[in-house]
Every structure is written in C-alpha cells, then in structure tokens.
Amino acid sequence: MTNNEIIRLQQAGELEKAFNGIVETYTERLYWHVRRFLCSHEDTNDLLQDIFIKIWRSLSSFRGESQLYTWVYRIATNETLNHLRKQRRNSIIEMCSLSDIMAQRIDDDPYFNGNEMQRELHKAIQRLPEKQRLVFNMRYFDDLKYEDIAEITGTSVGALKASYHHACTKIKTDMENIFL
Amino acid sequence: MNRFEDDILQSMPQLKEMPYDLPEGYFDSLKKELQTEVRQNTLQPQFRQKLASYLSLAAMFVMIVAAGGFFLEKSTEKQELTQEDFLIFSDDFLYLTYYESDAEASAGIEEEDIIEYLIYTGVSADSIEHYKQ
Structure with missing residues (x-):
C-alpha cells in the first residue's frame, strides 16, 4: 500500500x-x-x-x-x-x-x-552521542534525506550535516584503532 | 566526505546490512499481532460504550422502581392514617362499629351467659338493665 x-x-x-x-x-x-x-x-x-x-x-x-x-x-x-x-x-x-x-x-x-567489522561498526555507533547516532543511523542505513531527518528530529539541516560529519569521523577513528 | 567513509563506509555495502537473524516468520506474526491488538483496542471502547448504556438503563430502571415503591408506600401510609383518623375522630362510626362487631362477636352466645359475665366482671345490675333497653 x-x-x-x-x-x-x-x-x-x-x-x-x-x-x-x-x-x-x-x-x-x-x-x-x-x-x-x-x-x-x-x-x-x-x-x-x-x-x-x-x-x-x-x-x-x-x-x-x-x-x-x-x-x-x-x-x-x-x-x-x-x-x-x-x-x-x-x-x-x-x-x-x-x-x-x-x-x-x-x-x-x-x-x-555478521563479521567482525560489522560488529565493531555497531559498537562504534553505540559510542556516539545521541544526536550523532540518530543522524548517522537514519542517513547511513535508511538513506533518508537531511530535510526529512530535520523534520523527524526537529533539527536544522546544517546541524544535521555537522553531526553526521562528526559521527563519521569518530567511527573512522574507532575502526582504524581496531583494524589498522 | 572524508577518505575513510569513501574507503570503508561507502565501499563496503555489507556494512549497511543488518547483521542479525530473526525468528522465523517474525514480521508476519508481528504484523498479525499488531493488527489483532488494534482490532481489540477498537472493539473494547464499543463494548465499554454498550456496557455503559446497559448500566445506565439498569440504573434508570432501579430508580424508577425505587421511586414507584417510595410513592406507593407514601400513598398506602396516607390511606392508613386516613382510616385511623376516621376511626378516632368519628364517634358515630366507632359506635356503629362497636355494635356491629359486638353483634358479630356475640353471635351464638346466649344472653344469660353475657349477663352472668357482666355481673362477674362487676357491672351493676342497673347498668345492665339500662344497656338492655
């Protein structure tokens, strides 16, 4: 439907x-x-x-x-x-x-x-602050547009983009520390 | 976006997949459960409304019966009082009643027995003669 x-x-x-x-x-x-x-x-x-x-x-x-x-x-x-x-x-x-x-x-x-990389990715997501976790999950996994995430969370698109960027950086650092 | 996301987060599509199994048929049973739960939720208020209307009807019936009983009792009480009042304040009726009931009470009793009884209870012979006339 x-x-x-x-x-x-x-x-x-x-x-x-x-x-x-x-x-x-x-x-x-x-x-x-x-x-x-x-x-x-x-x-x-x-x-x-x-x-x-x-x-x-x-x-x-x-x-x-x-x-x-x-x-x-x-x-x-x-x-x-x-x-x-x-x-x-x-x-x-x-x-x-x-x-x-x-x-x-x-x-x-x-x-x-899943594999170890998936396990560590999900653990790294859990270490993110609430707002970064929220935007990362909706953007990365659900492919939602920033405009829609803004409507869901009541946050500006600019703030969401910044949060997503910080989230990716933190996840990258965590994953590098484990796998590189 | 930085190189790591390009290299890892974007270049490994399996990372976007959820690495969890689910119990078999989970979503189908969950959907059915949710739809059933809501149907019950929808029906419950209707049942409650019906129950409330039945209860209010029952309460109304009880009130009508109670009010009817109260007024019936009141009117019966009034009737009894009227009769009592009548008996107390109407000497003529009482007198007639006395004679009627006395006649009834003395039916089948000989006059001599009555006179003997009256003498026995201390009524004077003159008084007996007076009432006989």
Whole structure:
C-alpha cells in the first residue's frame, strides 16, 4: 500500500484499514530503526508494539501537514529515545555506561550473524552521542534525506550535516584503532 | 566526505546490512499481532460504550422502581392514617362499629351467659338493665 493510499483511507475515516497499511508498509523499517538503537531483539519487539499502539492512537489526529513516513518515524524515534533515556538512568544507578551495556548486548546477541567489522561498526555507533547516532543511523542505513531527518528530529539541516560529519569521523577513528 | 567513509563506509555495502537473524516468520506474526491488538483496542471502547448504556438503563430502571415503591408506600401510609383518623375522630362510626362487631362477636352466645359475665366482671345490675333497653 502506498503512502497516498494510506492517507486517503485515514482521511475517509477508515482508520483500521489505514493502520493496517502502515503496519504492512513500515513494520520492517521501524523494527531495524529501533533495533539499531536498542541492540536487543526482545526490547525492540516490546517497544515496537508500544510504538504502533501510539501510532494507532494518534492516527485520527494526523493532519497531513508532514509526510506520512516522517510522522511515523518521528513517533518511533521519540519513543525510542525516551526508552533509551530510561535505560540510561538505570545504567547510572548500576554505575556503568549505556554504551558499555549496548556493546555487551552486541557481543552476547544470539541473533548476530555478521563479521567482525560489522560488529565493531555497531559498537562504534553505540559510542556516539545521541544526536550523532540518530543522524548517522537514519542517513547511513535508511538513506533518508537531511530535510526529512530535520523534520523527524526537529533539527536544522546544517546541524544535521555537522553531526553526521562528526559521527563519521569518530567511527573512522574507532575502526582504524581496531583494524589498522 | 572524508577518505575513510569513501574507503570503508561507502565501499563496503555489507556494512549497511543488518547483521542479525530473526525468528522465523517474525514480521508476519508481528504484523498479525499488531493488527489483532488494534482490532481489540477498537472493539473494547464499543463494548465499554454498550456496557455503559446497559448500566445506565439498569440504573434508570432501579430508580424508577425505587421511586414507584417510595410513592406507593407514601400513598398506602396516607390511606392508613386516613382510616385511623376516621376511626378516632368519628364517634358515630366507632359506635356503629362497636355494635356491629359486638353483634358479630356475640353471635351464638346466649344472653344469660353475657349477663352472668357482666355481673362477674362487676357491672351493676342497673347498668345492665339500662344497656338492655
């Protein structure tokens, strides 16, 4: 189902059909978007259900002022960042950094099937500050335009470009330290 | 963009792939689960609305029955009072009632037995004669 078809259903009050269209179209993309942040299949699965419930509850208020996919991504991103903030608070209590917890999750993940370079890339991403991680994931993996990322995150395009540049530089340094 | 990104991040397409397996049929079952959950979410408010309307109907029925019972009780109470008032304040009726009930009560009893009883309870012979007339 295309975004236009989903919007047409939503505007006609066919909310359940519109929602089913969103589920069909976005489940996989949102799963990987969230999974890159949480580094756990179980956590991603739980949070994804919360995200879709939020999408369902907000669907009637979607006015079409933004593109459907940036609206969907914005909800998913906000929920994910809120979830990570809660995890960060818990990690402070446990006296360890969230990036260390995430690196451990990547190492222990029974579903990991990549090579060492992929493993280190994902660990390096976890060491980035939140905003750099956000822009790197959406730009590098999802190929989103800066304009769309700006709409999702509420940040200027210039700031996003700078963040992406810093993210690439840090990842390069980390990878060089490991592999060169 | 710097050389490293050109060399590594861009020149190795497999780095863009997600290096994770998933449980078999995960996305299909997740999609079904989400759609079912929302259907239940959609139905629940309808059920709640129905339940609320049934409850309000039941509450209205109870109120009507209670109000009816209250007014019925009030009107019955009033009727009893009226009868009592009538009995208390109407001597004639009481008198007639006395005689009627007395006649009924004494049905089948001989006059001599009544006189004996009255003498036994201390009623004077003059009084008996007076009431006999």
